[in-house]
Amino acid sequence: MSAIDYPYSQGDRLEERNTYFYSQYHGAAFFPVWQASRQAALAHLPPAQALPLPTAGEQLESAQDTAALLADLLNTAADAPGKRRLAERLLQRFEVSKRLHRRYDSDFKAVASSGYDDLDLYLQFAALCLHHAEQPGALPFLNGLLKVIDSLISVQQHLSPPQGAQLAWLISAEHDWVARIAARATVEITP
Template identity: 30%
Template sequence: MNYDYTAEDRLEQPHKYMYARFGGKAFLTAYMADRRARCDALPGSAPGGDDAARVTGALQDPALSNLGIRIAPDAAGQDKPSADLRPLDSFSVDATIETSELLEALFDAQFAQRDEAARAFWLRRLTQRFEVSKKLYQRYPPGFRKGDGPNDDIRLYALFSLTLALAWHVQPQLQHLSTLLKLNDLLLSLPPERLTNAFPADGVRLSVATELNAITRLANEQGIRLGHD
């Protein structure tokens, strides 16, 4: 059995995920093999290695500096400290929102575990927007419904994926995992060089490792044992 959700460029050809049939353990095995193969193809991977054990240690790094993730690069190409980011609770659906600014603030707040109410609100709103079209737009006008501008900024999808992975790590919610799966389908459907030119490979690996660990745990709870073979 093949895992078809990454078979095409999902940035160009989004999958609707409508009435998908469950293929049992064979489907889950194909899914996990596809995830591992695509992570192995990312620059810096050790084919056949277990990236999960290595990259999940990054959660102990307050700045995620060992992932080289640029949370909010300034005009000179340098990372801004968290103190220079716009506060998450300063965003409002009544104003136009630049998606990159919102995601940077949301990621920072999620990692630092602050602004709980604002985190929950914006995770929910961004999830809703993505689930409707499987797209994230450059900006959202007042009302935060119909997006505006380009929708092909890979960094936005990757940063949202990693933010959801952190959210799952702290407080698992199935909706977060469902959206995380779709975001990672999109990201891993892209050529490896294109993906990692937009976002650090270890950031992608961390998100995928979180997803795989979650799926394995849920499968185990249903009596389905998923191994590495």
């Protein structure tokens, strides 16, 4: 096997959060261990099923309900005026804390008492990252997708069967996105 390890999806990454700081560069040798992590997860997940589009409803307020925000963003074109900035702010909050809280205040600071254990939010956030895949400057969303999938794999034993099927679908979509970028850069990764 390989001397490279992929620790990012091991343990409970909602509690023992990854920092990804000072991650060693391994070049193309990284792809097989990343893929092995995903394949190991898929071996324990139900068959893939796309996430249902959440129902957009309530008007967004200055204090953001994360589920309502995700529903709004997923039901709107990724390039809609003002929506990209909201998606980027939520992405930034996730990048800083590696958590998604149920609520954020008007400055997009987490309302700590709202909790961060709603796994549906992480699945919807991953879908939001994919929603931006074809937009210019989408690499920060790919970065967020990789990390949220690491977190979801680390807690996959807590996913319901439908959530597990959704994670399987997200892993496939993540691979497709990485493969498209690799092909454009003429970097070969195995399927």
